[in-house]
Amino acid sequence: MSETGIGAAVRRVEDKRFLTGRGKYIDDIDQRGQLYAWMLRSPHAHARINGVDTATASQAPGVVAIFTGADMAADEVGGIPCAWQIHNKDGSPMHEPPHPPLAVDKVRHVGDQVAVVIAETKAQARDAAELIAVDYDVLPAAIDMDLALADNASLVHDDVPNNLCFDWEIGDKDATEAAFAKADHVVSIDIVNNRLIPNAMEPRAAIAQYEPSNGNYTLHTTTQNPHVIRLLMGAFVLQIPEHKLRIIAPDVGGGFGSKIFHYAEEAILTWASAKVPQPIKWTAERSESFITDAHGRDHETHAELAMDKGGNFLGLRVSTKANIGAYLSTFGAAVPTYLHGTLMAGVYTTPAIYCEVKTVFTNTVPVDAYRGAGRPECTYLLERLVTKAAREIGMDPVEIRQKNMIQPDQFPYQTPVALEYDVGNYPASLDTALQASDYAGFEKRRAESESNDKRRGIGISTYIEACGIAPSAVAGALGARAGLYESAQVRVHPTGSVTVYTGSHSHGQGHETTFAQLVSESFGIPIEQVEIKHGDTGEVQFGMGTYGSRSIAVGGPAILKACNKIIDKATKIVAHILEASESDIEFKDGKFTVSGTDREMAFAEVSLAAYVPHNYPIEELEPGLDENAFYDPLNFSYPAGCHICEVEIDPETGDVDITNFTAVDDVGRVINPMIVEGQVHGGLAQGIGQALLEGCVYDDSGQLLTGSYMDYTMPRADNLPNLNVGTQSVLGASNPLEVKGVGEVGAIGSPPAVINAILDALAPLGVDDISMPATSAKVWQAIQNA
Amino acid sequence: MYNFNYQKATSRDDAISARSSADDGSYLAGGMTLIPTLKQRLAKPSDVIDLAAIDDLAGITDDGGAITIGAMTTHAAVANSDVVASKIPALAALAGHIGDPQVRNRGTIGGSIANNDPAADYPAGCVGLNATIITNKREISADDFFTDLFETVLEDGELITAVSFPVADKAAYAKFPNPASRYAIVGVMVAQTGGETRAAVTGASQSGVYRAADIEAALGDGLDAAAAKAVKVSADGLNSDIHASAEYRAHLISIMASRAATAAG
Structure with missing residues (x-):
């Protein structure tokens, strides 16, 4: 085995450039003759546009062009598409109102773009934008979901009654009703999953460039999936054929989902670059990120759990309202439905489940996938509800989980909500986490805290997620308008070094290391011999990109598949050269050997033979050693685990201190344990951030009150405890690498552990509910109200 | 940010003169509030007069019964000062918990109190410790200095030069x-x-x-x-x-x- 192969804690090769300031992000790139764009954005949440007067602005110094929605409409530019179609309970398709890249008749959220000013400098563009006179008729805003659904609500889209995008359901309603009818206990909960603002370290940015001599467009953009942008923008918005449109996503500074989506600015810049025609650069200000990057979460749910006398789960009934914002973003419709409702079994054997989701347009920034995407919302609901159920029936929260968990011998396990879990061992993760967190010693620690006038609590979350998105046929049947395979090209060079082209995209995940380890393992060569390339549609074959913890689970097997094709071909070459039968050739540790002999060829000798085919089976085999593979997963993968949080609360101030946080995650085979640990740390920071700190607040008129770091609380190092993380893996059963995915587990599993711990601490004071983020002010108020 | 004239004052007199001859000038101390305000185009001064190059505005002196801190002394300098730590440790602790390390290494005591943010720490430090604010024109008791949200008794162009804190018991x-x-x-x-x-x-x-x-x-x-x-x-x-x-x-x-x-x- 190679020392840099699977399982080795190899240091991230990309970090050398990131840590020495040599990363190349879009704002680091400049093109000859480059102009700058400034987006004029709506200050209103909802207003009719009577006119946009650009006459004075057009005369401002440095201004090259100003375009409005009318200009794009005149050019028959298409709307920003949604990549997933959901159907209503009655089978009718969801409402898909138009989403023009530049607003035409109305603005629908603060930050909606009204005009683009293109000038020689960014400052000139911004100065000129202030001279544009927009004649607005301000309309009442639909912000709160209940008010937006009311009959007298202001309509975000004039042709969408009650602002209801769709009303969807999953599960067996009748069976669930029957389960409730025979229940001994019914526990209900009303729960809000707080709206979050993603805050990638690098704001979105783009440079569009048009070459008049051949009609080619190049767009550098901060995306997690360059080919998806090429397809969506090329085919649906701008009608540019794919061979004339190149998308480059170079180093990208974090995404967390918010850079999956096709954003209007990409289409505006690309379209305008041919009008000018000069390269145009746009870099979002941080303030713009807050009001234009798709937000996450924002669910309100009522749920009920039916149990028998012994605390066995009989049925689950869930009714969710999901805020989709002003427009359908790329995956906005999929998040509250197939990434949320399908996970309602959790790790439990609940036999009957029914979930309905009303998705609501509001005059807020579009809501779409954010680290976890639907699965944190579901997990938070389930794990709060299960813990509440335990308390109400007087059962230990560990026991109620153990009693209802799917057991290791029940796999594959078909849930009542479409998914079939392939493999897992949930009781083992729970046991390990209980040990690692010294759960048994908690009461002693609680007593110590109480002697210091503090309140101590412990909270458990036993979660599952479906990731490795997704089998294309399944996704298609559920409304996806794309396949969800991944691609890889493995190009072995004549002297044995390797370049891999992957359709996955790395924006912090460490693919350049992890993927290289796969190749290192396959070929028995050190990772220094391997280079991972991604992010440029001009050099990489069509791929689907990175989201939903799919890079290792879907992108990884594609690389493995291409590597295996290389080995198969190399075996044929070796058999020819060493005059042996193919079946007698063994490949191990980078060497091809004829079994039982000392005849062997090193990997690099074979590659050289492939490119210098002097002694070569040329009649049956092409020269070269360069293979392509596409891999479509057989199933989702199902990471799961147990998170246990322990808090100490100062009842005088409401301050919550996380004293211990234990995460035991089953992520399948671990390729690089250091990167896995880093991913879990990052996810936990975001999950703890959601639970304690982060909350997006709009006022009733649709102004964002948390529009900067002065008011939106990002988690910082001093908010986090020393995280006690570990993996306890059951190898994945649905892909050849036996991996499951790790990017989202931290953000999915942790929020309910934190809130359950707080409620455990405050239960003696009579507090039975608290919403996220559980700020000190909120905790103190809950104590006062109890 | 809108365009403005940037002037780097080299002395107190230089700064005061530049400020008085500007249409709508603004002193720049650490810039921890002013710069973000300018970047968001919420202020449009004609001139920004940078005080950073004026040597005798920064520094901490022990006057026996009081400690005098120059207006351009950073929060980090106060937090890390042996003099402050030994004579008025509460003040060193206050300075050490302002904002974050970046803010503490740029922000100044003079800038903070001139801005009088209603949630800033130094105003409470000045009033609680009964400090005296020293300007180019006069000495003002902290009790009289802070008048309302973002308001002080400073006159147009008046420059804070130091703050004097009596040593508390x-x-x-x-x-x-x-x-x-x-x-x-x-x-x-x-x-x-x-x-x-x-x-x-x-x-x-x-x-x-x-x-x-x-x-x-x-x-x-x-x-x-x-x-x-x-x-x-x-x-x-x-x-x-x-x-x-x-x-x-x-x-x-x-x-x-x-x-x-x-x-x-």
């Missing part, structure tokens, strides 16, 4: 920070100087820093922490925002005062 600052900005939701400086007990509160009031008479009465000569905690502070006139209600702030005033009293010993 006992003092401590307790702050409950805003989780996002790390400004004070409530901060209370409790101090006893020359036999006088003071409790100065920042972050809470709609009109900025103030002395809490009810808390001071409860603390008394013995800095009675339990008595301070027992004070029911009225929520009238206190800030209420997405981070904290007026009632929560009122409650925190007693708690922070009590904790400061305990720490002050």
Whole structure:
């Protein structure tokens, strides 16, 4: 085995450039003759546009062009598409109102773009934008979901009654009703999953460039999936054929989902670059990120759990309202439905489940996938509800989980909500986490805290997620308008070094290391011999990109598949050269050997033979050693685990201190344990951030009150405890690498552990509910109200 | 940011002269508020007069019964000063918890008090410790200096040169920070100087820093922490925002005062 192969804690090769300031992000790139764009954005949440007067602005110094929605409409530019179609309970398709890249008749959220000013400098563009006179008729805003659904609500889209995008359901309603009818206990909960603002370290940015001599467009953009942008923008918005449109996503500074989506600015810049025609650069200000990057979460749910006398789960009934914002973003419709409702079994054997989701347009920034995407919302609901159920029936929260968990011998396990879990061992993760967190010693620690006038609590979350998105046929049947395979090209060079082209995209995940380890393992060569390339549609074959913890689970097997094709071909070459039968050739540790002999060829000798085919089976085999593979997963993968949080609360101030946080995650085979640990740390920071700190607040008129770091609380190092993380893996059963995915587990599993711990601490004071983020002010108020 | 004339003053007189000849000039100290305001185009000064190159505006001197801190002294310099730590440790601790390391290494005491943000820490430090603000024209008692939100008695163009803090007999600052900005939701400086007990509160009031008479009465000569905690502070006139209600702030005033009293010993 190679020392840099699977399982080795190899240091991230990309970090050398990131840590020495040599990363190349879009704002680091400049093109000859480059102009700058400034987006004029709506200050209103909802207003009719009577006119946009650009006459004075057009005369401002440095201004090259100003375009409005009318200009794009005149050019028959298409709307920003949604990549997933959901159907209503009655089978009718969801409402898909138009989403023009530049607003035409109305603005629908603060930050909606009204005009683009293109000038020689960014400052000139911004100065000129202030001279544009927009004649607005301000309309009442639909912000709160209940008010937006009311009959007298202001309509975000004039042709969408009650602002209801769709009303969807999953599960067996009748069976669930029957389960409730025979229940001994019914526990209900009303729960809000707080709206979050993603805050990638690098704001979105783009440079569009048009070459008049051949009609080619190049767009550098901060995306997690360059080919998806090429397809969506090329085919649906701008009608540019794919061979004339190149998308480059170079180093990208974090995404967390918010850079999956096709954003209007990409289409505006690309379209305008041919009008000018000069390269145009746009870099979002941080303030713009807050009001234009798709937000996450924002669910309100009522749920009920039916149990028998012994605390066995009989049925689950869930009714969710999901805020989709002003427009359908790329995956906005999929998040509250197939990434949320399908996970309602959790790790439990609940036999009957029914979930309905009303998705609501509001005059807020579009809501779409954010680290976890639907699965944190579901997990938070389930794990709060299960813990509440335990308390109400007087059962230990560990026991109620153990009693209802799917057991290791029940796999594959078909849930009542479409998914079939392939493999897992949930009781083992729970046991390990209980040990690692010294759960048994908690009461002693609680007593110590109480002697210091503090309140101590412990909270458990036993979660599952479906990731490795997704089998294309399944996704298609559920409304996806794309396949969800991944691609890889493995190009072995004549002297044995390797370049891999992957359709996955790395924006912090460490693919350049992890993927290289796969190749290192396959070929028995050190990772220094391997280079991972991604992010440029001009050099990489069509791929689907990175989201939903799919890079290792879907992108990884594609690389493995291409590597295996290389080995198969190399075996044929070796058999020819060493005059042996193919079946007698063994490949191990980078060497091809004829079994039982000392005849062997090193990997690099074979590659050289492939490119210098002097002694070569040329009649049956092409020269070269360069293979392509596409891999479509057989199933989702199902990471799961147990998170246990322990808090100490100062009842005088409401301050919550996380004293211990234990995460035991089953992520399948671990390729690089250091990167896995880093991913879990990052996810936990975001999950703890959601639970304690982060909350997006709009006022009733649709102004964002948390529009900067002065008011939106990002988690910082001093908010986090020393995280006690570990993996306890059951190898994945649905892909050849036996991996499951790790990017989202931290953000999915942790929020309910934190809130359950707080409620455990405050239960003696009579507090039975608290919403996220559980700020000190909120905790103190809950104590006062109890 | 809108365009402005940048002037780098090399002396106090140079700065004052530049400021007086500007249409709408603004002094730039650490810039921790001014620069973000300019970047968001919320201010449009004709001239920005940078004070950073004026040598004699920064520095800490021990005057025996008082410590004098130059207006351009950074929070980090105050926090790390041996003189401050030995004579008025409460002030060093206050400076050491302002904002974050970047802010502490750029932000200055003069800039902070001239801005008089109602949630800033230094105003409570100045009032609680009965400081004197020294300008190019006069010496002003901290009690008189801070007038309202972002308002002081400074006249147009008047330049703070230093702040003088009498050495307190006992003092401590307790702050409950805003989780996002790390400004004070409530901060209370409790101090006893020359036999006088003071409790100065920042972050809470709609009109900025103030002395809490009810808390001071409860603390008394013995800095009675339990008595301070027992004070029911009225929520009238206190800030209420997405981070904290007026009632929560009122409650925190007693708690922070009590904790400061305990720490002050």
